[in-house]
Amino acid sequence: MGSISRSTAENDRPSSNGNLQPNHEATDDADPPAPNGHSAGIPSENDGPRKRRTPGLLPLEVGTRVMCRWRDGKYHPVKVIERRRILSGPNDYEYYVHYTEFNRRLDEWVKLEQLDLDTVETDVDEKVEDKATSLKMTRHQKRKIDETHVEGHEELDAASLREHEEFTKVKNIATIELGRYEIETWYFSPFPPEYSDTLKLFFCEFCLNFMKRKEQLQRHMRKCDLKHPPGDEIYRSGTLSMFEVDGKKNKVYGQNLCYLAKLFLDHKTLYYDVDLFLFYILCECDDRGCHMVGYFSKEKHSEESYNLACILTLPPYQRKGYGKFLIAFSYELSKKEGKVGTPERPLSDLGLLSYRGYWTRVLLDILKKHKSNISIKELSDMTAIKADDILSTLQSLDLIQYRKGQHVICADPKVLDRHLKAAGRGGLEVDVSKLIWTPYKEQG
Incomplete structure (x- = not known):
């Protein structure tokens, strides 16, 4: 049981049950891919010889x-x-x-x-x-x-994809109860065999232990003394809080989080060694405690400069800007580390859409305010965004040209305004003054 990786955008889609609610896999504003208005026609006899x-x-x-x-x-x-x-x-x-x-x-x-x-x-x-x-x-x-x-699994060939779909073809858990929400699940998750005949699981929303029966959860809640994730609170702004959980120090919590997240993430790999990961749990806080909204994970040490491995907003909290907040938060951590960062590859199409939106808003805001010429390297230093991601984003917006052996940014104010409008709202802001955090390499 371990960190779910190989995904990089979030499932910010409303639940199909309509009263609740990730690649890593969708944007804050993505509509649910539900049947909607297709005609009920009978398939044609001419559909093919098969x-x-x-x-x-x-x-x-x-x-x-x-x-x-x-x-x-x-x-x-x-x-x-x-x-x-x-x-x-x-x-x-x-x-x-x-x-x-x-x-x-x-x-x-x-x-x-x-x-x-x-x-x-x-x-x-x-x-x-x-x-x-x-x-x-x-x-x-x-x-x-x-x-x-x-x-989001470009790394799978056709045979591996068929094997994956065969193994995960039937959802094993239909619904979960988490805090005050009952949530319909989306995908298969490899819970231990003793849970294979359980259609509904009951999660403690603070320690993420899961049980088969409501009575078990009620007994557990009388004994569980946690009111927030078992880690260090590194951010508090208003009712929003972020906790850093070390997978090595809190192995069971990390494993349970991965089981839970896999119910809402499709083609993701479940790694059984959470020791190598840090989990950043975003919570909404009230007088009952800190309630998990979503999370992202990152490797403690990444040679590829990955600053995010997996990201998910839980269904009840989707379409509220939390996905964009999590992406922005991962870059604020990179700035604190003095490093550039990039999400773990491969990115799904929706994952790329989420990140491209973030990169676009951040870069265009700087270009609008910056009166003189600015280089890709300077933009990278200011934002902690990897130079390759900056280059691909500006190229996709037709804001860059290659002249005399170097890339030149073309920042016409009217063009920038048009692209900013198309990029949409930026979501919740990260108040950097409220972030109290020591990078992992400097801890203990």
Whole structure:
């Protein structure tokens, strides 16, 4: 159990349950990838030679494609990922389905009555395709590989991606209770085997121990003396607080945090050695204690200048600017260290979007205020942003030219204003005067 890494933007999307709520994977303003208004048309017979109509075939086989009624009352195409018997007859199954138009986090168990059996299709050649993968990349495989760039695991080849999806295809925990929130989970998380038959877990919001039953949590809360994460408070501004937790000193907490975070992060690696990581836990504080909003982790020592390994805003707190705050906070720590920083690669598309937004706002603010010429190196020294990230950001904005062997920044005020407006709001500000922190290399 350890630090989740290999992701770098946050899941700032509202929960699909509507009353609550990360790559590391989405921006503060990203809309949820939920079904929304697609027509409930029946798939065409001309969709391709791979599909064969098989109406009335019960129980449905894994791999079957069919239209399913979602919670919006509309029908959407799904693929049956798994099935399980709930009674004794052929109709007495429920099916775990993937909505093929949308992110895997919406996968769920559905009853037979939610499926339109007149639209049943099966992929008759799917096994043949799997056998041919080493010889030819099919259009289906290319699409799956393209999707990995959206989901943030460019490091996985097609075979590894299929293995990952097979192992994690069914969510093992449906909901969790954390403090005053009940939260629908998004993805599989590798909890110990004794929790494999548990649909709901109850977390202590302060020490992050998890239990199977509400009664266990209530007994635990009478004994747990923590009212905040078990680390040093390094930032307090108003009701916001940040705690630094050393994975070596607080191993169980670090492991539990990673189990929890994996429920909202898809293609991420769960490392079982948390000793190498520091966890920065952002909290909202009231008279009951400090309640976790989100976190980011970073390696204690990174040869690649990574200043952030994994980032997540918990679902109840998304779309409030906390993701941008966490990114900004990671750079303030880099400034204190006297180093430049960059998020751990690979970045998902949404991760890049989050960081590109931050880099854009910071750099354009400086360029607007700076009257004379300024170099990439000077910008890097001022912001702690890696020179490569500055260069790629300015190039994406067409604000840089290559003249006489060097890069020249073109900072027309009207162009800067236009880009700043497009970049959107900057989120919550980090009050650096409230940050009291000693870099790890100088500690103890």
